[in-house]
Amino acid sequence: MDYLELDEIESAFTFLGDVTGQDGNSDDQNQHLTFPQFALRYFQDKSKSACKHKRGAISGPLLKQIWGDQDAERVLTVWYTILRFMGDLPPKQNEETMDNLQRVQLICNVGITRPNTRDEIYCQLCKQLTDNPNKVSRARGYILLALLAGCFLPSDAFLGVLKRFMEEGPPQYTPFLLQQLQRTKTHGTRYHPSTAVEMMMAFKRSPIEFMVHFYVGSQSVSCDSQTTHDELLGQCCQHEQLSPELGLAVFITSPSTEIMTSLSTGYNHVMDAVYEYENLMASKAEWRLIAQERPWLVVVRKECFAPWFEGSQNLHLVYTQIMDGMIRGFYLCESSEHLSMILAQRYYVKYGSNFKRNKLIKQLRAQPVAGMHIKSIEDWADLATIAFDSVRNTVAAQTFPFLSRAGKEYYSNTSSADDVKIEILQYARDHWYIEFSRRFLHCEVTVDKESAMTDMAIFVNCKGIFLFHTKDVAQSAAGGERFSAPFSHFVDISPLSKESASVNLQHQQQLYKFLVSFVTPTGVSTIKIVSPGAKALRELLSQFYQGTVYRSRYCIASLDYRAPGDNSSFLSFQQGDLLVLPKMWSEVDKGGWASGICERTRAKGDFPTANVIVIPSLVRPSHHLVDMFAKYTRTLDPSDTHEL
Numbered sequence: 001m002d003y004l005e006l007d008e009i010e011s012a013f014t015f016l017g018d019v020t021g022q023d024g025n026s027d028d029q030n031q032h033l034t035f036p037q038f039a040l041r042y043f044q045d046k047s048k049s050a051c052k053h054k055r056g057a058i059s060g061p062l063l064k065q066i067w068g069d070q071d072a073e074r075v076l077t078v079w080y081t082i083l084r085f086m087g088d089l090p091p092k093q094n095e096e097t098m099d100n101l102q103r104v105q106l107i108c109n110v111g112i113t114r115p116n117t118r119d120e121i122y123c124q125l126c127k128q129l130t131d132n133p134n135k136v137s138r139a140r141g142y143i144l145l146a147l148l149a150g151c152f153l154p155s156d157a158f159l160g161v162l163k164r165f166m167e168e169g170p171p172q173y174t175p176f177l178l179q180q181l182q183r184t185k186t187h188g189t190r191y192h193p194s195t196a197v198e199m200m201m202a203f204k205r206s207p208i209e210f211m212v213h214f215y216v217g218s219q220s221v222s223c224d225s226q227t228t229h230d231e232l233l234g235q236c237c238q239h240e241q242l243s244p245e246l247g248l249a250v251f252i253t254s255p256s257t258e259i260m261t262s263l264s265t266g267y268n269h270v271m272d273a274v275y276e277y278e279n280l281m282a283s284k285a286e287w288r289l290i291a292q293e294r295p296w297l298v299v300v301r302k303e304c305f306a307p308w309f310e311g312s313q314n315l316h317l318v319y320t321q322i323m324d325g326m327i328r329g330f331y332l333c334e335s336s337e338h339l340s341m342i343l344a345q346r347y348y349v350k351y352g353s354n355f356k357r358n359k360l361i362k363q364l365r366a367q368p369v370a371g372m373h374i375k376s377i378e379d380w381a382d383l384a385t386i387a388f389d390s391v392r393n394t395v396a397a398q399t400f401p402f403l404s405r406a407g408k409e410y411y412s413n414t415s416s417a418d419d420v421k422i423e424i425l426q427y428a429r430d431h432w433y434i435e436f437s438r439r440f441l442h443c444e445v446t447v448d449k450e451s452a453m454t455d456m457a458i459f460v461n462c463k464g465i466f467l468f469h470t471k472d473v474a475q476s477a478a479g480g481e482r483f484s485a486p487f488s489h490f491v492d493i494s495p496l497s498k499e500s501a502s503v504n505l506q507h508q509q510q511l512y513k514f515l516v517s518f519v520t521p522t523g524v525s526t527i528k529i530v531s532p533g534a535k536a537l538r539e540l541l542s543q544f545y546q547g548t549v550y551r552s553r554y555c556i557a558s559l560d561y562r563a564p565g566d567n568s569s570f571l572s573f574q575q576g577d578l579l580v581l582p583k584m585w586s587e588v589d590k591g592g593w594a595s596g597i598c599e600r601t602r603a604k605g606d607f608p609t610a611n612v613i614v615i616p617s618l619v620r621p622s623h624h625l626v627d628m629f630a631k632y633t634r635t636l637d638p639s640d641t642h643e644l
Contacts, residue, residue, distance in 0.1 A: 035126050038161045043123075053132040055088050062123045067116075074110050075120045081106050082124055086140040101196055101287035104144060108151045108193030119158045121148065126165055142173050143202045147194040149180035150225025176205045183226035187268070190225070192275035196291035198225055212250065214300035215320040217241040221298075227270045229263040236300050243313035246543060249303035249438070252277060252296050262303055265440050265533055304438045305429045305462040307487055307548045308618055312418060319349070319421040322428055329370035331432050338427075339371050340383035345424055347384065349417045355388050357381060429462050437461040440537045441470050444530040447483060456482070458529065460540050463487070465516065465527075485527065488617040488625060489518040490545050491632060496538050499530050514538045519628040524635065548616040550586035555579040555596065555612040556629040558636055563605065571605030573598045576630035578621070579607070585614050 039051035044064045061067060061075050083089035085103040111118045125148065129141045145166070154162055166177040184190075197208050207222035212232070219239040221232060229250055237244045249264035252273045261273050277296035285293070302318045323346060325331045333339035347360050361381050364372070372380055428436060437459035445467055446452045457473045459466040464486035472480070494515040512534035516527045531537060557577040563570035573579065578599040581588050588594040589609055597604045615621050615629055 034161050035130065035165050038158065039123070039127075051127055052130050053088075053128050053137075055083070061120050062127065063120050065116075071114055071117055074114060075117050075124070078107050078110055078117070078121055079124050082128060082141075082144065085144055086128060086137045087134070088128065088137055099287055100140075101194075101199055101290075104147055104199065105193040107144070108148060108190075111148065111152045112190060112193060115152075118152055119154045122154045122158060122162055126162070129165075129169075142169060142177070143199075145169075146173075146177050146180050146202045147198060147225070149177060149184060150198065151184070151190040151193060153181070153184050153189070173205065176202075180225060183224060187226045187228055190269050191272045194225065195271050195275050195278050196287040197274065197278075197294065198271060199287060200291040201225075210294065210298060212236050212298045212300060214239075214242055214317055215324070216317045223270055225269075225271055228268050229270065232263070232270055232298075233300065242300065242317065245310050245314060246306045246547075247302055247304040247310070247436075247438070248300060248314070251299050251301050251303075253299060254280070254295065255297055262439065264303060264438055265536060268536075302436065304436050304460060305425075305433070307462045307544055308551050312422065315418060315421050315425070318425055318428075322424060323367075323369075325435075326369040327367060331428065331435055332370055334431060336371075336375065336383065338431075339369070340380060341387040342424060342427065343369070343380060343384040344387035345420045347388065348420050352417070355385070357385060360384055433461040433463045434459060434466065437466070438540060439473065440531060440533050441473070442531070443533075443537075445483075446528040448525050452528075453482065458531075458537060460537070460544070462544075464489075465541065483527075485516070485518045485525075487545055487548050488615065488621065489520070489628070490516065490616055491519060491524065491613070492517040493538060493542050493545060496535055516541065519625075519632045521624075521628060524632055545616060548618060549614045551584045551618055552614050552616055553581040553584060554615040554617055554621055555581065555585075555594075556615055556626065556633060557611060558613045558633040559611040561607055561611045569605050571596065571598060571603055571607045573601070573607065573611075575633055577601075578626050579612060 036048075036051045039062075040046060042064060043050045043062050044060065045062070050062070058076070058079055061072055067075075080089060081103050084091050085100055085107075091098065107121060111121050125141060125145055129138060129145070132138045132141065149162075149166075153159060163178070163181060166174055166181065168174075169177060201208050201224065207224055209220060209222050211218045212221050212235075214236065217239050219236045219242070221235040223232065232250050233248060234244075236242055236250070237248075242248075249262050250270070251260050251262050252270075253260040254277060261276070263270060263273055274296060278290050281290055281293070281295040300317075301321055302314070322331060326333075326342070333342065343360075343364065347355070347363060350363070351359055361377060364377050364380055364384075368377075375383075438461070440458040440460070443456045443458050444452050444454050445456045445458070453467070455470045457468045457470045459468065459481075464484060466481040467483040468481055492515075494517075496512050496514050499511040499513045511530050511532055513528060513530045514534055516529065517524055518527075529537065555578070557573045557575050557579060560574050561570075561572060563572040571579075579596040580599055581594065581596040585594075588596070592609055593606050594609050594612075595604070595606045613629065613633065615625065617625070621629075
């Protein structure tokens with residue numbers, strides 16, 4: 001049984017005297033509360049004692065409302081659990097193994113998953129805190145109230161009542177209660193109930209503090225029940241070695257790093273992910289030990305690359321992540337030739353252009369990477385040596401044709417270690433884009449008029465959007481997707497809207513939807529995506545799509561344009577012509593006019609931007625892609641203006 005000792009309560013909660021400063025049943029204690037008035041109006045029992053502390057059973061739910069689907073039974077279970085948490089009722093004989101954290105989680109879970117019960121739960125707790133003569137019981141009650149307020153809100157009808165009830169509570173605890181309430185009002189209902197570290201936070205009325213690690217440094221952060229991924233990442237980016245950029249994400253992992261969870265998609269609240277990792281230890285330890293040992297670590301990693309090169313601000317972090325991931329087997333090279341080149345590049349990053357075989361062998365033995373088991377260390381040293389001296393070895397030019405620049409530029413001492421790191425990052429972008437993806441699980445996806453695909457995982461990376469079955473995520477690899485669409489084919493992303501009469505039944509979450517349209521050889525296709533995380537997914541897709549548009553140098557003529565006069569500076573073109581720009585679209589689009597070259601006529605001049613559509617490609621589009629966009633322009637209404 002998990003009773004707090006009286007001296008522990010005295011030391012931790014000295015502020016829990018009555019509001020009047022006296023201990024007892026003072027009438028002044030309730031004179032400013034509106035909770036009794038609320039109870040008189042909405043409780044089934046209209047007696048004056050209905051809103052006051054009680055030991056023992058209640059005949060039914062406090063509130064008079066329509067109860068169904070076993071909610072009445074659920075809230076009666078909550079009542080007895082509240083009493084046992086507060087020490088007002090001894091545990092049942094078969095509940096000896098349930099500690100107070102589990103009781104809190106039971107209560108919170110009912111409120112999270114059954115919105116119809118939330119007012120009832122708060123009313124039950126407020127009742128037990130009203131005219132409660134026991135200091136220990138009151139201390140526990142306010143701790144529970146803070147934890148509930150960090151998970152879910154009551155209805156608007158009771159929110160003002162609850163806020164005033166908190167304001168009239170213990171003066172030193174009221175700010176913490178109100179902060180929990182306001183934060184939940186801002187960030188919304190939690191997905192999971194309170195954690196052991198939140199219990200400790202509620203005891204101490206101070207933030208949860210821990211270190212976040214990111215290969216090249218670490219940052220101390222503070223967290224509460226409602227801290228979100230973006231808030232936590234913002235704290236981390238205060239570190240001088242970490243710069244904000246798209247694709248960075250906070251991950252929670254076990255100390256052994258056997259499992260890892262991204263907070264960027266499924267877990268908007270940090271504590272929701274912490275809950276799952278605490279559960280791995282919950283059956284083996286008491287909650288205080290869980291809160292102290294914290295069976296989880298928090299790290300910042302590069303989750304996905306943008307379609308464009310993002311600069312070198314976090315170059316060392318991402319390079320170190322790639323090297324660590326190759327050692328752990330997260331990233332596997334496609335061939336021995338590719339792996340040997342990366343081994344040579346890794347040597348260059350550490351030791352520079354002065355090659356010594358014994359140093360290479362020592363590095364290979366000390367830091368073997370996944371895939372090296374198929375050959376001996378000496379064989380890998382031979383291959384890496386060839387890669388290192390590729391320009392001086394005519395065989396190497398045939399062995400490593402995949403490299404954009406090899407040998408001379410690196411190893412003649414004209415390139416820095418950062419140049420080599422950038423090449424490794426580019427290899428990761430080109431070959432490990434599935435591994436470097438932001439993942440949105442449990443989505444419903446419909447392509448055109450085909451049957452909806454349920455329980456799908458959507459991967460977003462520097463290439464585009466990829467669809468896998470959620471159950472296949474662990475084995476996902478390039479080529480194994482059910483469907484994919486590159487950003488270079490995108491033509492539109494619709495606004496976000498609610499999916500009518502549809503909610504995630506387990507957690508009562510509203511589902512949202514949007515459409516992605518893209519060109520195909522047969523015309524235009526549309527993907528309909530339905531998900532509770534649709535807002536974050538659409539935002540990321542829009543950032544990558546629009547960012548590619550702004551950086552593109554290629555347009556397709558959606559309407560004919562005839563220059564006014566033969567010798568004018570304007571450019572004539574026909575619908576479907578490819579126009580090549582001298583600079584990025586964002587730099588040439590000036591007040592509705594831009595300049596470029598018509599690929600068909602090789603003429604140069606100014607043209608109205610309303611007559612073109614930007615092809616979202618950072619490289620010269622293939623003839624096939626140009627043909628698809630040309631076919632798309634013929635489906636547009638001439639009166640429509642294409643908005644970017």
